[in-house]
């Protein structure tokens with residue numbers, strides 16, 4: 001199905017399935033490691049790349065391909081490579097486009113494990129990273145060096161929901177011969193399509209909203225045919241962090257309801273954010289759909305909706321924050337997100353617990369900060385659950 005011919009929800013449901021001789025309606029799972037050739041000549045042609053087709057499931061599997069084609073269509077990219085996890089997707093991009101002596105400029109407000117990958121592991125192989133403030137374009141520009149190859153960011157940021165101007169950063173990246181890589185985990189293509197704003201490579205943790213039901217760990221890279229379809233695929237073929245056919249099937253079925261779910265996550269999160277914003281026991285709410293948000297106008301331009309993450313500071317400190325968390329009855333106390341189930345977490349003592357006090361305060365991770373990844377339960381029940389700890 002061509003990207004120009006159909007709209008998002010049709011692509012999400014119809015792309016990528018090649019019906020087999022069994023005439024199945026639903027997408028089949030192909031739990032096979034290898035594929036058979038009709039002749040020695042065909043085997044040779046497949047291996048040399050002369051003839052397209054399946055070879056071995058480390059890099060070719062029909063179920064995985066269905067997921068890849070569907071996600072590529074939704075992001076508006078030429079190629080997609082599915083990976084074993086979101087981290088494997090980021091690692092594969094690094095191995096594909098960087099070499100020793102290269103430099104990354106990255107937003108400071110990224111997933112903690114990504115910081116570790118850049119700092120500890122890419123650093124070990126001679127790739128240095130400079131971390132900058134997500135929303136300060138001048139600081140991004142100052143950080144770019146002659147050997148900078150990648151600009152990396154997540155928007156909106158987690159947990160403080162800061163929004164970066166993707167188009168401006170893409171222009172900056174290209175003016176310096178760099179690639180702009182956007183981890184589109186929080187919005188998904190249902191709410192934001194960075195490639196259309198000029199970004200070069202999209203990262204996904206399929207673990208989050210793409211599956212959306214907390215069932216698998218998976219990831220994906222989307223971009224052009226050369227960088228992603230050839231170079232990133234080449235890394236996967238050689239190093240092996242492949243998505244399994246079963247996980248691909250879960251994720252591709254997740255895509256079918258992605259835009260419905262993202263609308264519902266956003267609507268629930270918006271109602272919760274507005275309720276908290278009016279509450280006397282709340283100091284500050286972080287949500288790009290509030291008109292008081294510093295990048296409210298940018299978010300409205302760049303995103304279809306605000307997504308499911310709401311963070312807030314309660315009046316008081318860690319004790320008050322922990323009390324609110326502990327008095328919830330239906331919310332899950334866990335750091336995961338992108339699930340039908342609402343999760344609540346205290347970043348300062350969990351996801352950001354390893355930061356020094358100074359790093360925490362410069363990142364805005366105060367002791368009274370709580371993050372909620374709003375799920376799809378009835379919003380009245382979610383608000384009652386959160387309010388319980390506020391009334392006391």
Ligand SMILES: *Cc1c(COP(=O)(O)O)cnc(C)c1O
Nearest residue numbers: 085086087111183185205207218
């Ligand atoms: C979870 C997450 C990742 C890592 O994905 P895994 O599937 O857990 O490896 C990367 N980026 C963001 C923004 C995430 O939330």
